[in-house]
Each structure stands twice: as C-alpha cells, then as structure tokens.
Amino acid sequence: MSTQETFLPDLDGQVPSARGYFGEFGGKFVPEALVAAIDQVAEEYEKAKSDPEFAAQLNDLLVNYTGRPSALTEVKRFAEHAGGARVFLKREDLNHTGSHKINNVLGQALLTKRMGKTRVIAETGAGQHGVATATACALLDLECVVYMGEVDTQRQALNVARMRMLGADVVPVASGSRTLKDAINEAFRDWVANVDNTHYLLGTVAGPHPFPVMVRDFHRVIGVEARRQIQERTGRLPDAVVACVGGGSNAIGLFHAFIPDAGVRLVGLEAGGHGVDSGEHAATLTAGEPGVLHGSRSYVLQDEDGQIVEPYSISAGLDYPGIGPEHSWLKDSGRAEYRAVTDADAMEALRLLSRTEGIIPAIESAHALAGALELGKELGPDGLMVVNLSGRGDKDMDTAARYFGLYNGSQEGK
Amino acid sequence: MSVRDLSSVLAAAKAENRAALVGYLPAGFPTIGDGVRAVTAMIEGGCDIVEIGLPHSDPVLDGPVIQTADDIALRQGVRIADVLRTVKEVTAAGAPVLVMTYWNPVDRYGVERFAAELAAAGGAGAILPDLPVEEADLWRGAADKYGLATVFVVAPSNRDERLAKITAAGTGFVYAASLMGVTGTRRSVGAQAEDLVRRTRATTDLPVCVGLGVSNAEQAAEVAGFADGVIVGSAFVKRLLDAEDVETGLAGVRELAGELAKGVRSRA
Numbered sequence: 001m002s003t004q005e006t007f008l009p010d011l012d013g014q015v016p017s018a019r020g021y022f023g024e025f026g027g028k029f030v031p032e033a034l035v036a037a038i039d040q041v042a043e044e045y046e047k048a049k050s051d052p053e054f055a056a057q058l059n060d061l062l063v064n065y066t067g068r069p070s071a072l073t074e075v076k077r078f079a080e081h082a083g084g085a086r087v088f089l090k091r092e093d094l095n096h097t098g099s100h101k102i103n104n105v106l107g108q109a110l111l112t113k114r115m116g117k118t119r120v121i122a123e124t125g126a127g128q129h130g131v132a133t134a135t136a137c138a139l140l141d142l143e144c145v146v147y148m149g150e151v152d153t154q155r156q157a158l159n160v161a162r163m164r165m166l167g168a169d170v171v172p173v174a175s176g177s178r179t180l181k182d183a184i185n186e187a188f189r190d191w192v193a194n195v196d197n198t199h200y201l202l203g204t205v206a207g208p209h210p211f212p213v214m215v216r217d218f219h220r221v222i223g224v225e226a227r228r229q230i231q232e233r234t235g236r237l238p239d240a241v242v243a244c245v246g247g248g249s250n251a252i253g254l255f256h257a258f259i260p261d262a263g264v265r266l267v268g269l270e271a272g273g274h275g276v277d278s279g280e281h282a283a284t285l286t287a288g289e290p291g292v293l294h295g296s297r298s299y300v301l302q303d304e305d306g307q308i309v310e311p312y313s314i315s316a317g318l319d320y321p322g323i324g325p326e327h328s329w330l331k332d333s334g335r336a337e338y339r340a341v342t343d344a345d346a347m348e349a350l351r352l353l354s355r356t357e358g359i360i361p362a363i364e365s366a367h368a369l370a371g372a373l374e375l376g377k378e379l380g381p382d383g384l385m386v387v388n389l390s391g392r393g394d395k396d397m398d399t400a401a402r403y404f405g406l407y408n409g410s411q412e413g414k
Numbered sequence: 415m416s417v418r419d420l421s422s423v424l425a426a427a428k429a430e431n432r433a434a435l436v437g438y439l440p441a442g443f444p445t446i447g448d449g450v451r452a453v454t455a456m457i458e459g460g461c462d463i464v465e466i467g468l469p470h471s472d473p474v475l476d477g478p479v480i481q482t483a484d485d486i487a488l489r490q491g492v493r494i495a496d497v498l499r500t501v502k503e504v505t506a507a508g509a510p511v512l513v514m515t516y517w518n519p520v521d522r523y524g525v526e527r528f529a530a531e532l533a534a535a536g537g538a539g540a541i542l543p544d545l546p547v548e549e550a551d552l553w554r555g556a557a558d559k560y561g562l563a564t565v566f567v568v569a570p571s572n573r574d575e576r577l578a579k580i581t582a583a584g585t586g587f588v589y590a591a592s593l594m595g596v597t598g599t600r601r602s603v604g605a606q607a608e609d610l611v612r613r614t615r616a617t618t619d620l621p622v623c624v625g626l627g628v629s630n631a632e633q634a635a636e637v638a639g640f641a642d643g644v645i646v647g648s649a650f651v652k653r654l655l656d657a658e659d660v661e662t663g664l665a666g667v668r669e670l671a672g673e674l675a676k677g678v679r680s681r682a
C-alpha cells in the first residue's frame with residue numbers, strides 16, 4: 001500500500017467548470033452573507049490541494065487513524081443469491097467511526113484549522129456524518145454543533161449518544177419533515193449568523209460550489225483503492241460498481257476513479273421507500289426534476305410550484321429530496337444509472353448479508369446490496385461487481401429489531 | 415406599477431427628507447383572503463412600499479417567525495397563482511409591490527412566465543435573496559423585458575469590490591441586511607448596518623434600504639438616520655401570529671405601520 005493512494009485530488013478533472021457546473025448542474029445559489037465564507041473555503045481548498053504538507057497530514061490520519069486502505073472482501077455465500085456473479089464489498093464500514101463519512105470529515109476539519117476557524121457545524125441524517133464530525137472535532141480541538149432532524153434523533157439514538165460522548169452539541173430540528181433536509185436548513189441558518197468563526201462541514205457532495213467537488217475529492221480514495229484491489233484480486237476491472245445514493249458522497253467516491261473505464265457500469269441505488277409509485281420515497285434521480293435546493297442546481301423532489309416534497313425512507317441517511325449535482329450530470333449524460341430500492345428489499349438484503357457473511361450493514365448500504373442482488377441476476381455467473389459497503393449496521397439495530405420483531409423473541413431474522 | 419413607480423416613491427420620500435417605509439408579509443397568511451387584507455392594512459397604516467413573500471417549503475434565510483407564517487400559508491394550500499392574485503389585489507391600495515422569494519419557485523414556474531405574470535398583476539419587481547448576481551442573468555433579462563425591478567441583497571460580509579458588482583446589476587433599490595443572520599426581530603439593529611450603507615452608497619446612486627431586525631419606531635428612526643428606507647417584516651408577522659383573532663391582528667398591523675411611519679419621519 002502506498003500512502004500516495006490516500007488523498008488524491010482530481011487535479012486535472014474536466015469538471016466542474018470554474019463556476020462549479022457539471023454540465024447544467026451545480027453552481028452557487030447562496031445568500032450574499034455566505035459568499036465571502038464560501039469563497040474562502042474554495043481558495044483554501046485550492047491551496048491545500050497542492051500543498052504537500054496538507055496531503056501528508058491528511059494521509060497520516062487516513063492511514064493511522066481511519067485505518068485505510070479499507071479491505072475488499074469477496075462475499076461468496078451472499079453472491080449465490082446474486083445470480084452467481086462474483087461480488088466484492090468495499091469495506092468502508094471498517095473505517096474508524098464506522099462509515100465512509102470520516103474520509104471527507106478529516107479533510108474538511110484540517111481545512112477548518114487552516115482557515116483559522118474554531119467552530120464547526122454539521123448536519124446529519126443517519127448520524128454517521130455527525131459522529132465522524134464530532135470525532136474529528138475532539139481530535140483537533142474544535143467546537144462542534146450537529147443539527148439533526150427529530151425523526152432521526154429518535155431512529156438513530158445510538159449515534160446521538162456517541163456524538164454527545166464525543167463532546168458535540170446535538171440540536172434536534174423540529175421544522176419541516178424533521179429529517180436531513182431540515183437539518184441542512186438549520187445548519188445554513190446557523191452559518192449565516194456565525195460565519196466569522198464557523199465552518200459548515202457539509203457531509204455530502206451537495207451544496208454550493210466548491211462542496212460537491214471538494215467532498216468528492218476527499219472520497220475519491222474509495223474508488224482508487226477499489227480499482228487497484230479488484231485488479232489485484234481478479235486480474236480485471238469489474239462489470240459494475242454499485243453504491244447507495246443519499247446525497248451521493250459514498251457513491252461518487254467509488255464511481256469517480258472508474259468514470260474513464262467505459263466498460264464499468266456505475267450503478268447508484270436510491271431509497272424507494274414504500275415504492276416510487278406510492279409517492280413515499282426519496283428517489284430523487286428516478287422521480288425528481290431539475291431545481292435548486294441547498295445551494296446548487298440538481299435533481300430535486302418538488303411540486304409544480306417548486307416547493308420541496310417531503311421524502312420518505314426507512315433509512316435516515318438516504319431520506320433526502322436532493323442529490324449532488326455531479327450525479328445529475330452523470331445521469332443525464334448516461335454514464336451512470338440509478339435505480340430505486342424499496343424499504344422491504346433493503347431490509348431483506350440487510351438480513352441476507354448478516355446471515356450469509358457475518359456482516360451487518362447499515363440500512364443505507366443495504367440498498368446497494370439489494371441493487372447488487374438484482375444486477376447480479378442480470379449480469380449472470382460471469383459478472384463481477386464491487387459494492388460499496390458504506391457503513392456498519394450497529395446504529396440501525398433498533399430499527400432492524402423492530403422491523404424483524406427481534407425484541408419479542410421472534411426468530412424471524414432466520 | 416413598475417421599477418419606475420418604485421423609484422419615484424423612493425424619490426418622493428427623499429424629497430420629504432425622510433426614509434421610506436417598506437413592509438413585508440407572506441401571501442396566504444393567515445389565509446389568502448386575510449393576507450390581502452393584512453397587506454392592505456400595512457399600506458393604509460403608512461407603508462410606502464410592500465414586499466409580498468411567496469412562501470417556500472424551505473425558507474433557509476428566515477427565522478422561526480416567518481417560517482411559521484410560511485408553514486401556515488403552505489398548509490392552507492397557497493399556490494404561486496394565489497401569490498400573483500394577492501399582488502394584483504393589493505396594488506389597488508396604491509403602493510408599489512415587490513415579490514420576495516427563494517429562487518426555486520421562480521425557476522420551476524418558469525422565469526419568463528413568472529416575470530410576465532408578475533408584471534401583468536401590477537408588481538413592481540422582485541427580491542431573490544438566494545440568487546447571487548453570477549446566477550441572475552436569466553432573471554435580469556426577463557425583469558428588464560417586463561419593466562420589473564431586481565433588488566439585490568447586500569450583507570455586512572461583502573467586500574467593497576463585490577458590493578460594486580452587485581449594485582451595478584440591481585435596479586430599484588439595494589436591500590442592505592443590517593446584520594449577519596436570518597430574518598427575525600432583534601433588540602438592537604447592528605452597528606454594522608450604518609457602515610454597510612456607507613460602503614454601498616460609495617458604489618451606487620440607487621437608494622439603500624435597510625432590513626433585518628427592525629421592529630419598532632425607535633429602531634426605524636435610528637435606521638432612517640442613515641438609510642433611504644426601512645424594511646420591516648417579522649414584526650408585522652408577529653402581530654398577526656400573536657393576535658387572538660384576525661380583526662385584532664389586522665388592527666395591530668395597521669397600528670404598527672402607523673408607528674413605524676412616524677419613526678421614519680423622525681430621523682435620529
């Protein structure tokens with residue numbers, strides 16, 4: 001393993017444009033009060049990107065704190081249910097704090113220090129981004145406030161406790177749908193008022209430029225490692241790389257290094273909730289229309305008047321009516337494909353991976369697994385897939401226990 | 415009404431050696447019909463110009479008071495067509511009417527369509543606080559075509575070069591945010607406001623109106639001491655939210671407009 005592999009900004013990528021556009025998606029739709037702060041983030045990130053000191057600091061953390069590179073695990077018993085295709089899991093669940101989120105958080109936390117800011121705010125849905133942020137703030141001695149929808153503080157109570165244990169202030173948000181979207185709204189309101197000393201450590205590849213490209217660069221390591229690992233193990237590139245899509249950070253992290261490989265399909269799985277036809281879902285790319293939410297133009301779940309439609313998913317991390325602009329661009333250009341997975345299929349995949357491989361995935365990641373089961377049947381026995389296991393399932397045990405009736409001594413999990 | 419009527423109202427206030435009073439209320443609040451009455455009460459009470467909010471599901475720049483009002487309006491089912499109808503009905507009261515909203519509703523409705531229908535309803539222009547100049551070409555083209563003003567917001571964090579860029583693109587007046595933060599009433603109006611007005615004036619001949627946090631006559635008088643206009647929103651919304659019934663709320667709105675109108679005439 002070379003440490004060079006850890007932080008690899010995409011120095012000569014073609015997109016986004018100087019104004020932050022991936023095709024027609026992206027941009028910077030923010031109030032004037034935030035323009036100076038966002039410009040500062042962009043300038044500092046540009047400097048940091050080509051500063052060997054920054055790369056060295058970040059690489060040290062990624063290797064010796066996070067535990068990179070993450071393993072690539074072949075899951076043969078699980079694959080028997082996927083049409084016999086070979087399936088490898090990229091084990092972001094084994095990172096410190098239990099998900100991919102830490103890759104981006106460490107990068108932005110170091111950037112916060114470089115900007116001389118002392119306070120960090122973040123939104124969180126599943127609580128994984130909040131936990132990662134609280135962790136980095138403890139490590140680097142930064143004040144930390146995390147906004148979290150009330151629905152999510154309930155269904156991800158374990159992560160609320162973790163954040164508080166780490167010294168963060170967790171603020172439940174009671175407005176709107178009381179989920180991730182509303183937590184982001186509240187974080188923006190805080191940022192506008194406290195921008196002098198505060199960095200908004202956004203947890204996905206959405207938001208105004210430069211967040212989508214910066215967060216992507218911090219997660220590119222996932223795909224760069226996976227591309228090397230799969231070739232070492234199988235002697236070839238996969239037929240598809242597969243990831244769940246909330247705001248899109250773990251997916252773009254896995255996809256990005258494979259974009260030039262025309263033979264590799266990029267497949268994103270959105271939260272289909274109770275089914276896209278039911279209207280209760282968070283399948284933004286499947287059912288949304290272009291619009292502006294949280295600072296950039298991208299696909300959005302909205303009505304005819306441009307009001308945002310409240311999303312639904314059993315998975316707090318995917319329960320979001322927007323999507324990072326680069327995914328909208330990848331969708332429209334045809335380079336990537338996106339499908340919806342229902343709650344029920346995701347939960348079935350969660351149980352299957354637990355029972356066949358001894359790995360309990362996050363419900364978010366279970367959407368990718370469900371997608372892989374279906375895709376494997378399409379690819380057949382010669383197929384080869386890399387699936388991003390973006391996080392571990394500890395945080396979801398309460399939801400899973402209720403779903404499968406495990407608290408009543410039910411053995412339905414079998 | 416058009417950008418020209420807006421400018422002449424501001425010029426008339428200046429000629430009287432006073433600041434103009436600008437009042438804000440969201441359309442559809444507390445109901446569509448009573449919303450029209452509330453805006454009319456603001457005008458009759460003494461507002462020279464009014465801003466009608468087009469309620470949004472995700473009002474990222476608004477504090478709890480306007481969030482609550484937007485919520486109430488949206489739960490009543492207020493649509494863009496209702497907002498435009500509200501504009502049309504209140505123009506009868508004689509004050510220029512601006513629509514204030516977030517970019518997505520306009521973008522989704524159709525930029526050209528929105529501008530055309532706003533102008534047809536008698537609107538004088540729009541304030542779109544999450545649409546920075548760099549993204550505003552399409553809107554500005556449509557606004558110019560239909561004679562509508564584009565009022566940009568400037569903030570204390572804006573550096574002088576950026577202020578110049580923004581004011582060069584705006585028409586009607588410049589909206590100077592008195593402080594860094596979201597909408598809501600504040601005990602005192604930031605000292606940053608006067609400095610921002612001074613720096614903004616150095617870049618433009620457009621009138622500069624100050625908003626965010628102003629809620630009473632003393633604050634209005636203080637701001638009138640250095641600005642061309644005083645913008646009040648959350649304080650009007652609060653009168654309606656806190657009232658026991660609609661009639662009391664409307665009386666409260668009229669009364670507040672009257673007090674503020676005195677404030678802008680007694681420059682500190």
Ligand SMILES: Cc1ncc(COP(=O)(O)O)c(C=O)c1O
Nearest residue numbers: 128246247248249250317390391
């Ligand atoms: C484990 C896990 N996977 C995926 C996501 C979804 O986010 P993104 O689409 O940005 O990867 C989350 C978000 O909370 C998460 O915790």
